[in-house]
Amino acid sequence: MDFKTLVFYILSAIMVFAALRVITSRNPVHAALFLVLSFVTAGGIWLLLAAEFLAIVLVMVYVGAVMVLFLFVVMMLDINLDRLREGFWSYLPVGALIGILLVVEMALVLGGRYFGLEAMPEPPAVQAGYSNTRELGRLLYTDYVYPFELASLLLLVAMVVAVSLTLRKRKGLRQVNPSDQVAVKRGDRVELVSMPAEKE
Amino acid sequence: MEALLEPVSQFFGPAWPVVWTLAKIVAIIAPLMLGVAYLTLAERKVIGYMQVRIGPNRVGPKGLLQPIADGMKLLFKEIIVPSGASKGLFILGPILAIAPSLAAWSVVPFNEGMVLANVNAGLLLLLAITSMEVYGVIIAGWASNSKYPFLGSMRAAAQMVSYEVAMGFALICVLLISSSLNLSDIVHSQGQGRFHEMGLSFLSWNWLPLLPMFIVFLISGIAETNRAPFDVVEGESEVVAGHMVEYSGMAFALFFLAEYANMFLVSVMTAVLFMGGWLSPIGAIPDGFHWLALKTAFFLFVFLWVRATFPRFRYDHIMRLGWKVFIPITLVWVIVVAVWMMSPLSIWK
Numbered sequence: 001m002d003f004k005t006l007v008f009y010i011l012s013a014i015m016v017f018a019a020l021r022v023i024t025s026r027n028p029v030h031a032a033l034f035l036v037l038s039f040v041t042a043g044g045i046w047l048l049l050a051a052e053f054l055a056i057v058l059v060m061v062y063v064g065a066v067m068v069l070f071l072f073v074v075m076m077l078d079i080n081l082d083r084l085r086e087g088f089w090s091y092l093p094v095g096a097l098i099g100i101l102l103v104v105e106m107a108l109v110l111g112g113r114y115f116g117l118e119a120m121p122e123p124p125a126v127q128a129g130y131s132n133t134r135e136l137g138r139l140l141y142t143d144y145v146y147p148f149e150l151a152s153l154l155l156l157v158a159m160v161v162a163v164s165l166t167l168r169k170r171k172g173l174r175q176v177n178p179s180d181q182v183a184v185k186r187g188d189r190v191e192l193v194s195m196p197a198e199k200e
Numbered sequence: 201m202e203a204l205l206e207p208v209s210q211f212f213g214p215a216w217p218v219v220w221t222l223a224k225i226v227a228i229i230a231p232l233m234l235g236v237a238y239l240t241l242a243e244r245k246v247i248g249y250m251q252v253r254i255g256p257n258r259v260g261p262k263g264l265l266q267p268i269a270d271g272m273k274l275l276f277k278e279i280i281v282p283s284g285a286s287k288g289l290f291i292l293g294p295i296l297a298i299a300p301s302l303a304a305w306s307v308v309p310f311n312e313g314m315v316l317a318n319v320n321a322g323l324l325l326l327l328a329i330t331s332m333e334v335y336g337v338i339i340a341g342w343a344s345n346s347k348y349p350f351l352g353s354m355r356a357a358a359q360m361v362s363y364e365v366a367m368g369f370a371l372i373c374v375l376l377i378s379s380s381l382n383l384s385d386i387v388h389s390q391g392q393g394r395f396h397e398m399g400l401s402f403l404s405w406n407w408l409p410l411l412p413m414f415i416v417f418l419i420s421g422i423a424e425t426n427r428a429p430f431d432v433v434e435g436e437s438e439v440v441a442g443h444m445v446e447y448s449g450m451a452f453a454l455f456f457l458a459e460y461a462n463m464f465l466v467s468v469m470t471a472v473l474f475m476g477g478w479l480s481p482i483g484a485i486p487d488g489f490h491w492l493a494l495k496t497a498f499f500l501f502v503f504l505w506v507r508a509t510f511p512r513f514r515y516d517h518i519m520r521l522g523w524k525v526f527i528p529i530t531l532v533w534v535i536v537v538a539v540w541m542m543s544p545l546s547i548w549k
Contacts, residue, residue: 056324064331072357075342131320
């Protein structure tokens, strides 16, 4: 077993443990933090596969932004765990079905050689100096430029909708306008008057 | 050097690469920690002089041993864990605060070929590591189970996520014009061009063509490190000390060290990305590590200067500056730079 395999097993063990704790821990904040841990270890596993761009972006986007906002919300909520556990038995059949489906899918992929998947050629070995980031960028902006632009348009629509859903004007709100405040001159606030000195 | 290391490497055998890397890490972290310790003294001295005071001058000659005394004091203090705290996370908070700010130094190039990990995606790696800095603050604030720390951590979450976006766009401009994510290559790309041939290298560095991005990056850097005037996270007059309220002794010191290590990191990054790293400003003078040190020291001084000059921003103004000013400016400038590069007027051919 070489060093790379050892690292893979360590990372996988941490990831499986963290993923289990996400669904078993009683405290939602702990669960969210375990999700962060499993993201980071997944990034590590992707690094082992020489997919450094995906690994770094996973950490940057999911750990650095999405999960921070997620934690922000989870910490602010007062979650009653007993209420959450109420429907456990009634949801169990559906959940179990989805779980079994996932296991079957993973088994199909992992046991691919029993289903004739070995006909697929193995990807060529990575050469020294190969940059995953450069390759991804080249493919995204040449061969796959239309799907890529479509996806970005979809995201833009989602963004605009999210903004317009939360944009509400309330009446009678006394709000300050920062640009007016910044643009204020001394003359608007202070008036210097010259008065003759008064005698008693 | 090679001949000197030969017997040592044979002594360690197959473990040699690990030992050698560890030695390099120590060679980076030890001076950094010393620098961080003396940055605290420099800050108190600089702000003291700016406010026409003398600053600390009692411990040792001219107060030079003050950081050592402070460190010893914090080291011998008890770490009190509040009874209502989430204990594991309470301890994890300060560790998560300082770990990313030290890990990020692995990709910083100090000189020609002097870098711990010369990775291709260095800039991305740096962004990823620094984006994890916020967890220390959030976890500490939540685990303390107290109101002020919690408010502080909520502020930190919102602030650091907002300014990261502007910082990212500024970095995109840098990587556009140097067409590389490798930090050493980014420095090399600044040492060429018309001004460089005229001997005025400092005019060919990235700060001039990317001046708006340079300023946005520096201001976002100050906001990312939660330094004044963006220090609402710890804002003494509002939330006492934010996420650090319940911490004492070395646990508090770790937050303190993390903040100053982050200042160092942002300064060195600004120097590498916009001010030509280790390159010398005039063609006639040789390049070298001392140039990077000088530039970093200048930006550290700017941090202290800004702190002594400006009052604290109001919270909604911080959010407005991040989302409504910086992000539109940077977005437009990314397009401007891209069009400029494609036009016949491009200076990066």
